[in-house]
Amino acid sequence: MQLYITGTPLGNLEDMTYRAVETLKTVDIILCEDTRTTRKLTTHFGIDTPLRAYHDFNKEEAEDRIIEEMHDGRTFALVSDAGMPVISDPGFELVARMQDEGLEYVVIPSASAFTMALVASGIPSYEFTYFGFLPKTGGKRKKKLKEIMAHELTSVLYESPHKIKDTVAMIRDVDENRMVSISREITKKFEQHVRRPAAEMLDLLGVDIPLKGEFVIVIEGAEAEAVHFDIPVAEHVEALIKEGLTPKQAIKKVAGARELKKQDVYDEFHETKK
Structure with a gap:
């Protein structure tokens, strides 16, 4: 080798x-x-x-x-x-x-922090998506997190101690009741795992959860009927394509979820591409 x-x-x-x-x-x-x-x-x-x-x-x-x-x-x-x-x-x-x-x-092999945090989260782990670190710039961070919050599967991401409160605040702003688990200092002396709704989690940061060490955030998946409904139809289709669906599959899924005609979704999606 x-x-x-x-x-x-x-x-x-x-x-x-x-x-x-x-x-x-x-x-x-x-x-x-x-x-x-x-x-x-x-x-x-x-x-x-x-x-x-x-x-x-x-x-x-x-x-x-x-x-x-x-x-x-x-x-x-x-x-x-x-x-x-x-x-x-x-x-x-x-x-x-x-x-x-x-x-x-x-x-x-050895452990990875995101798998250990997922195991310790108490959030469904049969299917999940690992997103790594969010983009560094504010606009891109918000756009990516909004996409993650619309994801139907459990999501896992890494965050630094000086950005953790900002990230959880953005999660709360999208859905204050979404269940979130935060893990820090995994395998170390002050290892900590906390699971709370997003609004409660924000109140704990800097108080019961020290802003020290590397953080892993596990986010409960969005409910299927609520996925993407707070964004325009075309963005809904685009988000599903980014998750791996073909345009045809994404259009069909959006039409079914929103109870729209597939042709109407098709027309609106392709209108934005002109």
Whole structure:
């Protein structure tokens, strides 16, 4: 194998697996987001493998060198600062490049914060959508969250401590009774999971829920009959297309949900495309 996509602990080092430790000891180079963070992990487990930075700001130029060295027989482990690599972190580009070039890789598992938060949320988890981080700018953030709030399935997203109150406030503004679970400091000393309606959750932030650590938000799905009804028909169709439906499927679904004729929905949707 040329690459071991290696999961590491979210916070508690006792969650490190024997297989992960052995892998990091035997590869030639460990690729990591922040060498300072990974150094703490490798020092704790007596791992002296060289570290090399691989992150959003250098990944394109770094990949050429990595691929070249793999062809020469060098082996690598890819880690993130915590949890599973590639999830909301760089890495899928490298995996795709390796597939194209016939290079071998394997995944060594660990927990991801979003799966643990979902398990601990008390919100239906049979079907869910993971959205990662919201866009950074205000307009795009609100648009994306509005789309998420119209989603029929349970939604999971990450948020930073300085934006968590703003995000929950936006959730409340859309539906103050929507059930929300917030998880923070997962696997660490002050791990916390709280489930409340959005309006109550906002009151707890900064009081019973400290604004420290990384947050995971789990949002109950919208009721089917209420989905998208607060937006125009054309936007309703567009939102369903973004969720993976074809235009024909989306038009049919919108027509059924709103008790409209399919031709009327079709005409209104395509009028906005002119």
